[in-house]
Amino acid sequence: MKPAPFEYFCPDSIDQALDLLSEHGDEARILAGGQSLVPAMNFRIQQPAVLIDINRVPDLDYILEEENVLRIGAMTRERQLEFSDLLSQQAPLLHESVPFIAHPQIRNRGTIGGSLVNADPAAELPALMLALNARLKVRNNSQERWIEAPEFFIGMFTTALEADEILLEIALPVMAERTGWSFMEVAPRSGDYALMGVAALVTMGEDGKCEGAKLVYLNAGDGPLEAKEAANILLGEKISDDLIQSAAEHGSEHEITPFGNVHASPEFQRHLAQVLTKKTLTQAVRRAEERKQ
Amino acid sequence: MTRLRSVAITVNNQEYKREVEPRMLLSDFLRHELGLTGTHVGCEHGVCGACSILFDGESARSCLMFAVQADGHAIRTVEGLSADEDHLHPIQQAFWEAHGLQCGFCTPGILMSLIPFLEKNLDPTEEEIRHALSGNLCRCTGYQHIVDAVKLAAERMR
Incomplete structure (x- = not known):
């Protein structure tokens, strides 16, 4: 249970980090919070020849609001998200979900950028990025580009990030008016990876009909999965328990592909998905209606 | 073996300078380099919490950090809790x-x-x-x- 030897670099600027990454390419891994990478290295599942530690690169941890967009630096610790007043007001879905991520000791070190780049299908933050229409700013040593969340997550532990690129920032629109949110998951123990998790956002019109809905599942397939058809069932309708039931059945039966694990069969995961969809949609609709008044 | 790196780490208000391999975990640094065996090592992959220490005042898993990352930082371990040998925290x-x-x-x-x-x-x-x-x-x-x-x-x- 000791990591294999590696060459260690600790750049103090992002340009230096990008040059190192460009030089070492696939051989190198970026060390952010290290809460997934270091255990994988302890098990020797990961044996990077080069480790580029960006913990001493300044100005990569911030939570700002500019023109109705929240900008979050990639090295912002999960604990900073948890205690951010700005997020609690402008992105309550994200704020409320963070305590589900592992434990306080892990959240003190773990970063938003690290979790997104790791792209664990059972992790909370990738699913939340999909639910929140996030855009991700990445850079190599010659150019910068933005990637939309659905294009960023391309598979299990796989993202659209190139070997010479570093994720720098996450941009989220602030939550729209008349919108309610909910996040729920079921885990064997508090802080364990969830067997199933659901993020829901619902926007209710002045006329009492649903104007927008979003449902995203975690640990339901290769990566975070958005259930667009289930959400469409709600659009333009007055929300009833029967309608929520239909959306929950459709999403859990047709739009997820859970693999099952030692704690839960795929059937049980689908059952959880259905129950959690009902609960999250109900809570999101209630909150949307409260915010309308 | 990879090149050794110099670190200066403050543990329980005392500064320690050592040469370490980059792959040395902070938990092993505390136990094997400093002899502070109060920090226990259970699972070594961040699940059990036995190795939790304070890193700049906040709790963290010392098995999920490298000692080189603690260079210039302040660590507190269980040995640093009580004021003296006669009084517990x-x-x-x-x-x-x-x-x-x-x-x-x-x-x-x-x-x-x-x-x-x-x-x-x-x-x-x-x-x-x-x-x-x-x-x-x-x-x-x-x-x-x-x-x-x-x-x-x-x-x-x-």
Whole structure:
């Protein structure tokens, strides 16, 4: 249970980090919070020849609001998200979900950028990025580009990030008016990876009909999965328990592909998905209606 | 073997300078380089919480960090809790009195997790206490006496 030897670099600027990454390419891994990478290295599942530690690169941890967009630096610790007043007001879905991520000791070190780049299908933050229409700013040593969340997550532990690129920032629109949110998951123990998790956002019109809905599942397939058809069932309708039931059945039966694990069969995961969809949609609709008044 | 790196790490208010391999975990640095074996190593992949220490005042898993990352930072371990050899820290005292431990393997990690928790909140509810303890596994106590000990410590520290 000791990591294999590696060459260690600790750049103090992002340009230096990008040059190192460009030089070492696939051989190198970026060390952010290290809460997934270091255990994988302890098990020797990961044996990077080069480790580029960006913990001493300044100005990569911030939570700002500019023109109705929240900008979050990639090295912002999960604990900073948890205690951010700005997020609690402008992105309550994200704020409320963070305590589900592992434990306080892990959240003190773990970063938003690290979790997104790791792209664990059972992790909370990738699913939340999909639910929140996030855009991700990445850079190599010659150019910068933005990637939309659905294009960023391309598979299990796989993202659209190139070997010479570093994720720098996450941009989220602030939550729209008349919108309610909910996040729920079921885990064997508090802080364990969830067997199933659901993020829901619902926007209710002045006329009492649903104007927008979003449902995203975690640990339901290769990566975070958005259930667009289930959400469409709600659009333009007055929300009833029967309608929520239909959306929950459709999403859990047709739009997820859970693999099952030692704690839960795929059937049980689908059952959880259905129950959690009902609960999250109900809570999101209630909150949307409260915010309308 | 990769090149050794010099580190200067403050542990329990004392600065230590050592040459270490980059792959040396902070938990191993504390135990093997400094002889501070109060920090226990259980699972070595971040699940059990036995190796929890304070990194710049906040709890962290020392098995999920490299010693080189702690260069220039301040670490606090269970050895740094009590003021002197004759007096336990109020949290330690409460664990003793409320039977908050049996074998004691998980205890240092639990104590170090509780320090920042009680610094922020000296009137925690049982639910908050259990959430604060959720990152530390104990196989002896069933947690009930640990929760009692935290309540007792909080009461005395108020």
